[in-house]
Amino acid sequence: MAFLELDKLSKTFGSHLAVDGLTLGVEKGEFVSLLGPSGCGKTTTLQMIAGFVEPSGGSIRLEGRDLLAVKPARRGLGIVFQSYALFPHMTVAENVGFGLEMQGVAAPERIKRIGETLELVGLSAFAGRYPRQMSGGQQQRVALARALVIRPQILLLDEPLSNLDAKLREEMQIELRQIQRTVGTTTILVTHDQAEAMALSDRLVVMNHGRAEQIGPPHEAYERPATPFVASFLGRTNLVGGATVRPEKISFAAQGLAGKVRTRIFQGNHWLYQVETTDGLVTVIRQNTGEAMPAEGEAVHLAWGAA
Amino acid sequence: MKSAPYLLSLPALLLFAVIVVVPLIMTVLLSFHDWGQYKGIEPVFILKNWHEVFTDSYFLEMFWRTFRIAFSVTVLAALLGAPEAYILNRMKSPWRGIFLLVILGPLLISVVARTLGWALLFGGNSGLVNKALASIGLIDAPLPFMFTETGVIVALTHVLMPYMVLAVWAALQRLDPQVENAAVALGAGPFTVLRRIVLPQVMPGILSGAIIVFALAASAFATPAIIGGRRLKVASTLAYDEFLNTLNWPLGAAVAVLLLIALVAIVVGLSRLVERRYAQVFG
Numbered sequence: 168m169a170f171l172e173l174d175k176l177s178k179t180f181g182s183h184l185a186v187d188g189l190t191l192g193v194e195k196g197e198f199v200s201l202l203g204p205s206g207c208g209k210t211t212t213l214q215m216i217a218g219f220v221e222p223s224g225g226s227i228r229l230e231g232r233d234l235l236a237v238k239p240a241r242r243g244l245g246i247v248f249q250s251y252a253l254f255p256h257m258t259v260a261e262n263v264g265f266g267l268e269m270q271g272v273a274a275p276e277r278i279k280r281i282g283e284t285l286e287l288v289g290l291s292a293f294a295g296r297y298p299r300q301m302s303g304g305q306q307q308r309v310a311l312a313r314a315l316v317i318r319p320q321i322l323l324l325d326e327p328l329s330n331l332d333a334k335l336r337e338e339m340q341i342e343l344r345q346i347q348r349t350v351g352t353t354t355i356l357v358t359h360d361q362a363e364a365m366a367l368s369d370r371l372v373v374m375n376h377g378r379a380e381q382i383g384p385p386h387e388a389y390e391r392p393a394t395p396f397v398a399s400f401l402g403r404t405n406l407v408g409g410a411t412v413r414p415e416k417i418s419f420a421a422q423g424l425a426g427k428v429r430t431r432i433f434q435g436n437h438w439l440y441q442v443e444t445t446d447g448l449v450t451v452i453r454q455n456t457g458e459a460m461p462a463e464g465e466a467v468h469l470a471w472g473a474a
Numbered sequence: 475m476k477s478a479p480y481l482l483s484l485p486a487l488l489l490f491a492v493i494v495v496v497p498l499i500m501t502v503l504l505s506f507h508d509w510g511q512y513k514g515i516e517p518v519f520i521l522k523n524w525h526e527v528f529t530d531s532y533f534l535e536m537f538w539r540t541f542r543i544a545f546s547v548t549v550l551a552a553l554l555g556a557p558e559a560y561i562l563n564r565m566k567s568p569w570r571g572i573f574l575l576v577i578l579g580p581l582l583i584s585v586v587a588r589t590l591g592w593a594l595l596f597g598g599n600s601g602l603v604n605k606a607l608a609s610i611g612l613i614d615a616p617l618p619f620m621f622t623e624t625g626v627i628v629a630l631t632h633v634l635m636p637y638m639v640l641a642v643w644a645a646l647q648r649l650d651p652q653v654e655n656a657a658v659a660l661g662a663g664p665f666t667v668l669r670r671i672v673l674p675q676v677m678p679g680i681l682s683g684a685i686i687v688f689a690l691a692a693s694a695f696a697t698p699a700i701i702g703g704r705r706l707k708v709a710s711t712l713a714y715d716e717f718l719n720t721l722n723w724p725l726g727a728a729v730a731v732l733l734l735i736a737l738v739a740i741v742v743g744l745s746r747l748v749e750r751r752y753a754q755v756f757g
């Protein structure tokens with residue numbers, strides 16, 4: 168029996184089925200991502216675990232106990248909201264300390280733990296600031312610290328990085344993964360960014376229209392997608408010779424499928440090609456190794472392994 | 475071309491000057507003129523009126539009463555209006571609109587009509603409420619309401635409440651509901667969320683509502699005129715009396731100008747205080 172179990176969890180809004188019979192077991196210490204396009208029910212699922220949305224059907228169990236019978240304020244979960252939802256009228260230290268205060272932790276112990284947690288997220292110097300006086304990335308880390316400091320049984324993250332610019336997001340991904348590893352908290356991340364989900368998670372739950380299309384490790388979901396939706400959602404795909412092939416698995420060779428380069432786009436660490444073939448337009452991604460690559464209009468042959 | 479904005483706003487500035495600044499200056503000048511029972515207004519420059527206003531305890535008491543009433547009305551409006559706005563904000567779709575209309579509707583009715591309503595309910599022996607309470611034996615004598623400070627405060631609070639509700643409502647609209655959820659997730663009960671999360675965030679709204687209500691209450695005329703009458707005078711009704719009954723315009727002008735100065739000083743001072751207090755937090 169898993170640490171957290173969602174069993175045929177459903178939610179309908181009026182006649183709209185937002186979450187449709189989701190069954191998922193999360194192990195203790197595991198990092199699981201709910202991944203899917205906008206409106207597929209990720210936030211609704213997370214809010215049902217948090218207790219802010221009441222399920223229309225199914226059950227949620229934490230360590231075998233019925234979580235739905237527990238009030239949201241008593242669930243002891245750490246939540247990072249998409250909008251951060253920091254308390255604007257409290258300083259960073261007060262924000263982080265609020266949960267401890269609610270747990271009745273005495274002041275000296277509270278101050279110690281606030282200090283430790285702020286250090287963990289690298290914000291020790293900002294304890295006296297108000298959220299308004301901080302950047303998006305810093306606010307995001309305050310939200311994380313506020314959720315972590317109560318030592319939650321589960322950490323729920325709703326698109327915590329989506330408001331950050333690309334570079335900061337990448338830094339925060341690494342940091343988030345590191346912190347989660349250090350603390351060992353069971354974590355559920357909601358995101359629509361497949362790269363982020365694959366970079367961070369032990370397992371992915373690829374959702375579409377309220378259903379889980381595939382649950383498994385990122386590598387497995389990428390290499391052996393269970394459905395065409397999963398294949399196309401986790402990166403680009405080509406349909407060549409009746410098989411689905413990832414663009415980076417196709418190479419230029421002396422013989423193979425004949426074609427002509429239509430466009431060539433340089434993307435720094437790789438080249439992105441569109442090649443016209445008898446099987447239609449094929450996307451090819453080649454690593455930039457510094458070697459000369461086929462130019463636009465050039466005749467090429469494409470080869471790929473029997474994946 | 476730089477002068478274009480100024481040129482464009484010239485008509486409005488002129489209008490403002492003609493209908494506000496000029497009468498104001500004339501009132502100030504008037505307050506320095508002399509007046510006598512038989513000689514009327516004499517356009518000389520003397521400090522008689524100002525001396526009288528500042529030394530006669532009658533005026534001191536009247537100004538003290540004016541601001542005491544305004545302060546009580548402000549506190550009452552905040553205590554009743556803030557929860558009212560909060561409940562309104564929690565209501566579901568059709569009811570919210572209906573009750574918003576009920577609360578703001580009185581703004582569409584004349585202040586005189588609303589105040590007369592109170593007079594009808596509580597006015598002496600013939601007041602409806604007094605009659606009802608007396609008939610079921612709860613009271614022997616009619617509740618004192620007319621010509622009392624309590625009466626003026628109650629009626630003014632009723633009249634000015636919508637401004638407070640609107641100010642707090644606007645502040646509540648800006649709140650992120652997820653912030654309340656965040657507090658709940660951290661273990662806060664409903665009352666703690668209200669006291670520690672919602673109230674501090676809408677405090678600027680309550681304070682700005684309080685400033686509006688205070689200014690309107692201190693300068694209100696119709697309600698104190700009807701409920702307080704000539705027995706319980708406040709600054710505005712006193713100035714009115716000096717102008718229209720005693721015909722001592724210069725003294726009335728001194729009272730009116732002093733009310734204006736005191737009010738501007740209090741309102742500006744309070745706004746500054748509020749701004750400074752919250753600049754760091756809400757920016």
Ligand SMILES: Nc1ncnc2c1ncn2[C@@H]1O[C@H](COP(=O)(O)OP(=O)(O)OP(=O)(O)O)[C@@H](O)[C@H]1O
Pocket residue numbers: 180183185203204205206207208209210211212359
């Ligand atoms: N309170 C609500 N009332 C009615 N419908 C809702 C409500 N909340 C969500 N929905 C609907 O349920 C579906 C799932 O919403 P949800 O917020 O879970 O999506 P999501 O996967 O988090 O999307 P996004 O990536 O855009 O945040 C959507 O179609 C949405 O319109």
Ligand SMILES: [Mg+2]
Pocket residue numbers: 209210211
């Ligand atoms: Mg969402």
